[in-house]
Structure formats: C-alpha cells, structure tokens
Amino acid sequence: MSLLFQTGYLTISKIIPAPNQTINDDGAKSADISYYYTLKVPNNEILYYYNKGLFKHLFQLLADSKQKNNCYNDIIRAITEKDSIKLTDILHAQLALIPYPPRAERTKKWKLEPELGEFHFQAVFLTFFDGLGLNIIPEAMSSQGRSDIDIILPNNVYAVLDLKYISDQSDTSQSSDKIAKDMEKMADKAIEQLKNSLQDKKYKNKASKIIVAGIVIYSSDILFVKFADKKTSSTM
DSSP: HHHHHTTTSEEEEEEEEEEEEEOTTTSSSEEEEEEEEEEEEEOOOHHHHHHHHHHHHHHHGGGSSSHHHHHHHHHHHHTTTTHHHHHHHHHHHTTTSSHHHHHHHHHHHHHOOOOHHHHHHHHHHHHHHHHHHHHEEEBOOOOSOBBBBEEEEGGGGEEEEEEEEEOOOOOOOSOOOHHHHHHHHHHHHHHHHHHHTTTTTTTTOOOOOEEEEEEEETTTEEEEEETTTTTOOOOO
C-alpha cells in the first residue's frame, strides 16, 4: 500500500481528523489528533492498467492459452458477422464468473446510482477484451461525444460499442417479455446516441468497415446485444 502511494498509483482524496484520547505521564487525559486518509486511483489511465494487470486473477477463463485463442476468434467472428446471439453468449459467460455475494451488494447500490452499474460492466468488458489481446480504445472521443468501448478488429474493421445499465427497481418479478422490451428500447437509445455523437463517422476515412452496437445489462446477469442493423438477442 505504501509503495503504491509513494509511486503515485494511489493518491489522497480526503483527509479526516480523528481525535484520539491518550494518557499523559501524570495520568491525565489529553486529546491527540490523528487522521484517516481516503485513497483513490488518480486517473483512468492508471485504472486501466490496474485492470490489465489483474485480469489473469479475475478471469480464470483466460488461464488456458488455447481457450483464450478460441475465445479471441469467437469474439472477432461474432462482431464482424454481427452475430448478437454468439456475442451475448460469450459476454454472459463472463458475467457468470462474478461471485454472487459481492454482486448482490453492488446491485443494491446500483438501484440508487445506475451509472455505477454501467461503469462496473464497462470495466469488466474492457478488461475481458484487453485480456484476450483485442486492440481496444476505452472512452474514444469524437467531436460530439464519446463511446464506451471501441475495438479495432482485423482487416481494419472498427467496432463502436455503447453500454447501458438498467437496475431492477421493482419489488415484484417482471415478465421476461417486459424486461426484453425495456432492454431493446435501451439498446436503441444506445445506438441512437452513438450516431448522434458521430461515433459511426469518426473512423470513416480509415476504416474498411464500421460496426455500431448497443449492449444492455439488466440487474446483474441479463444481457442484451443489438447491432445497428441486425436482430437482437438476450440471455436471462
């Protein structure tokens, strides 16, 4: 911890005075002020390389190099062929690796702050894609906004992805049809947002093909993928 702080990989974000009671030599009590320090990762670049270094410990699926190569090829094929069913299956397998107890606690917080859920799953998929060896660009900017994840595929194909998260706000179970409709609407919103912010235009002069897709996660393990001009798929 001290090494990370001294090298700048962690930085102080908050200092909180914490008064302690100490006993003097004469037996009298006196107040001694000490401090609590809140640390944080200073920027997205360092967070990205943290994820890159930790992925082997987080994703056991990638431990076997042969399986890694197969998954790498499957991802490329699913995106270039706009196979939402295949891509959904691959990404859903990664979500299934997240242990239940911490996931359950997170989803409670995400009901109040859905943007935290979106950030979480963006980090999960960024780490997964990078661990496979894909050429990724997180938070890629255009003149009108940014996308969540861009992937440069073989043959100069660019995939532009936007992630959306929907928290389960209902106290009662909802029908699968209702969930599917809500997720498709959110996927359409993601695709529209990408096009309105010119994400499908920023690579036009250098890409042989540009693929736009919206990925929606409902609660913690329901996944929906939609390409801009292909049919959709969800895993529940």
